[in-house]
Amino acid sequence: MKILVCIKQVPDSAQIRVHPVTNTIMRQGVPTIINPYDLFSLEEALRLRDKFGGEVTTLTMGPPMAAESLRKTLAIGADRAILLTDRFFAGADTLATTYALAQAIQKIQKTWGDLDLVFTGKQTIDGDTAQVGPGVAKRLNLLQLTYVSKIVEADAEKREVVIERRAEGGTQVLKTKMPCLIAMLEGTNEVRRGSISDSLRAARAEIITWSAKDAEIEDLGKCGLKGSPTIVKKVFAPPVRTDRAAFVEPGKNAGESADVLIEAIFKRHPALEEDMTKLASGF
Amino acid sequence: MSDKPAPAAPQQSRASAKKELPEHFRGYKHVWVFVELERGEVHPVSWELLGAGRKLADQLKVDLAAVVLGAPGEATRNAVKESFVYGADLAYLVEDSILGDYRNEPFSKAVTQLVNTHKPEILLLGATTLGRDLAGSVATTLLTGLTADCTELAVDADGSLAATRPTFGGSLLCTIYTLNYRPQMATVRPRQLPTPVRDETRVGRVVEFKADLDEDKIITKLLKFIPDRESSKSNLAFADVVVAGGLGLQSAENYQLVRNLASALGAEFGGSRPLVQKGWISSDRQIGQTGKSIRPKLYIAAGISGAIQHRVGVEGADCIVAINTDKNAPIFDFAHIGIVTDAIRLLPALTEAFRKRLSPENADRLAG
Ligand SMILES: Cc1cc2nc3c(=O)[nH]c(=O)nc-3n(C[C@H](O)[C@H](O)[C@H](O)COP(=O)(O)OP(=O)(O)OC[C@H]3O[C@@H](n4cnc5c(N)ncnc54)[C@H](O)[C@@H]3O)c2cc1C
Numbered sequence A: 001m002k003i004l005v006c007i008k009q010v011p012d013s014a015q016i017r018v019h020p021v022t023n024t025i026m027r028q029g030v031p032t033i034i035n036p037y038d039l040f041s042l043e044e045a046l047r048l049r050d051k052f053g054g055e056v057t058t059l060t061m062g063p064p065m066a067a068e069s070l071r072k073t074l075a076i077g078a079d080r081a082i083l084l085t086d087r088f089f090a091g092a093d094t095l096a097t098t099y100a101l102a103q104a105i106q107k108i109q110k111t112w113g114d115l116d117l118v119f120t121g122k123q124t125i126d127g128d129t130a131q132v133g134p135g136v137a138k139r140l141n142l143l144q145l146t147y148v149s150k151i152v153e154a155d156a157e158k159r160e161v162v163i164e165r166r167a168e169g170g171t172q173v174l175k176t177k178m179p180c181l182i183a184m185l186e187g188t189n190e191v192r193r194g195s196i197s198d199s200l201r202a203a204r205a206e207i208i209t210w211s212a213k214d215a216e217i218e219d220l221g222k223c224g225l226k227g228s229p230t231i232v233k234k235v236f237a238p239p240v241r242t243d244r245a246a247f248v249e250p251g252k253n254a255g256e257s258a259d260v261l262i263e264a265i266f267k268r269h270p271a272l273e274e275d276m277t278k279l280a281s282g283f
Numbered sequence B: 001m002s003d004k005p006a007p008a009a010p011q012q013s014r015a016s017a018k019k020e021l022p023e024h025f026r027g028y029k030h031v032w033v034f035v036e037l038e039r040g041e042v043h044p045v046s047w048e049l050l051g052a053g054r055k056l057a058d059q060l061k062v063d064l065a066a067v068v069l070g071a072p073g074e075a076t077r078n079a080v081k082e083s084f085v086y087g088a089d090l091a092y093l094v095e096d097s098i099l100g101d102y103r104n105e106p107f108s109k110a111v112t113q114l115v116n117t118h119k120p121e122i123l124l125l126g127a128t129t130l131g132r133d134l135a136g137s138v139a140t141t142l143l144t145g146l147t148a149d150c151t152e153l154a155v156d157a158d159g160s161l162a163a164t165r166p167t168f169g170g171s172l173l174c175t176i177y178t179l180n181y182r183p184q185m186a187t188v189r190p191r192q193l194p195t196p197v198r199d200e201t202r203v204g205r206v207v208e209f210k211a212d213l214d215e216d217k218i219i220t221k222l223l224k225f226i227p228d229r230e231s232s233k234s235n236l237a238f239a240d241v242v243v244a245g246g247l248g249l250q251s252a253e254n255y256q257l258v259r260n261l262a263s264a265l266g267a268e269f270g271g272s273r274p275l276v277q278k279g280w281i282s283s284d285r286q287i288g289q290t291g292k293s294i295r296p297k298l299y300i301a302a303g304i305s306g307a308i309q310h311r312v313g314v315e316g317a318d319c320i321v322a323i324n325t326d327k328n329a330p331i332f333d334f335a336h337i338g339i340v341t342d343a344i345r346l347l348p349a350l351t352e353a354f355r356k357r358l359s360p361e362n363a364d365r366l367a368g
């Protein structure tokens, strides 16, 4: 089975700081990680390869330093890694990103043969749009399966895939045909650590690096800032509430504290008492 | 890379670039809301969107249209009626037996055809699993911009949609415009915007639309739908009272204190993300950026520090009560009422005190 996994290198968002004066993101020294959601898709891809044979290629579009993240995917067990990097791609929104990725994926298919499956993560933790997967699928005319909680069956011979998908009120069991694009839900599998031989191989492996020209991107006007219909007009920190919580002094014991707290709540929101009385008695 | 706010400099120059809408987009008019109807039920985010859409349409002096796709029948017709009650002027109705369950292929086809025929300037969808799956394909097919997971929508002086969304895990907000392309598309998080007041007297015009759909040409088939078990299903997003716990509770056993209080109040219970990771609660009970957004009248947070990713999911609450041993915990920066004390000891007392206070005898007193 020939499988491609799109990954993205992202700043470790727990550590993002905003400059208090200029309101810009302070990236210096912020460590980067593979977008955590992508790892569930990578794991699923590796499992299918282990079961059916074939190869797993990882692809990212990003700055040269994103090669680090790709190397990690090799250490986890991917067979080949491709970095798409060029100044033409800078400032891309999702539409421009999916254009470049889709073009690169076509070049990958020209070079190494047609893909059976393409995986993306559910969403990124920096862009957070969950749009790149559906966009790539649309551009490549792949059937799309998002929020997948389980791959029930993938039959390379019959070219059929059966999956479970998280819907709003339950789980859909869907059957579709390869080639298709799958975005796994988080927490759906245990991401492997990779073997020692994989990490040795990864340390020495070549990260295939493609410029826009190498990837044979047809129309540079559809890439990067130029190809992006959306623009970010303003970036700002969430408004800070200047008033802190009104503190209630705890009583001598928990019982007293509970009483003063309830008093404070109902004093602030008198209507709550009636609402909550109804709710507590079950109607 | 996508919708990424930094670096600020080059984008600012682009932001001030002259906006000239190409000729063929000038005819795109009116605000549309996609009404999310699945298996006969409308996702409440649709009504929230109609509330927001109404304001945008009034400002732009255009119509607000609901887009209803569904299988022929009562539920679909009802969704149309309800759309008027919540503020729509008209509804585009696509009735087809193919559209009873959500699947990407027929839904994105139908919506794309509808947009290409009737040309809206703004198209809003809920940021649900359905809405996000659909919006990404529709926007790419139409080659237009899409701003995901917005928390606020406005129209600026020249009539463009200003869509504001959190980014970098909620530590920043950014306002995004779609220049020179139509429709301007956005998905909006459930429970971020208020549900509009119902107006039962409102009626509207129905425009039926025949989409070119053929089951034989749709490759993806639904084999089965397994509904969430009603009993264990969390109704967090729509609960009036929510009690939640965090790592400060120190053990799964102590988390039971949160459930006890919730049960005494007839409330829903939830928690911070680490509790899901520890397996103390199921993932549909996680509150915050990567969990549920809630908008209750009362939110009680016990032993939760109030990290930004938690905060963005609870800020819509009318009254936030925080119980924390650390008076400097960030949660006190956005809670309305705080108490610096041990939650493990306070929770049982609070459960008891609420029981007494909210007992039926007291209810009689209130009513009398
Ligand atoms: C990409 C990303 C997404 C995330 N999404 C979410 C999300 O959706 N929701 C979410 O909640 N988090 C999310 N997080 C995690 C978030 O950053 C915090 O780590 C998390 O919210 C902290 O949980 P906590 O408050 O329970 O634990 P802690 O931060 O450890 O806080 C425990 C608190 O309990 C207090 N405490 C200790 N003992 C007691 C006691 N006996 N009585 C009372 N108080 C006590 C402490 O003072 C402390 O304030 C996300 C993180 C990332 C990176």
Ligand SMILES: Nc1ncnc2c1ncn2[C@@H]1O[C@H](COP(=O)(O)O)[C@@H](O)[C@H]1O
Pocket (backbone or CB within 6 Å): A006, A007, A008, A035, A037, A038, A059, A060, A061, A062, A094, A097, A101, A119, A120, A121, A122, A123, A124, A125, A127, A128, A129, A130, A131, A132, A133, B001, B002
């Ligand atoms: N620059 C990129 N390079 C490769 N894959 C990406 C890139 N951006 C997004 N993706 C993929 O698309 C998914 C959804 O991203 P997003 O739409 O940004 O939330 C991610 O989980 C990745 O798998």
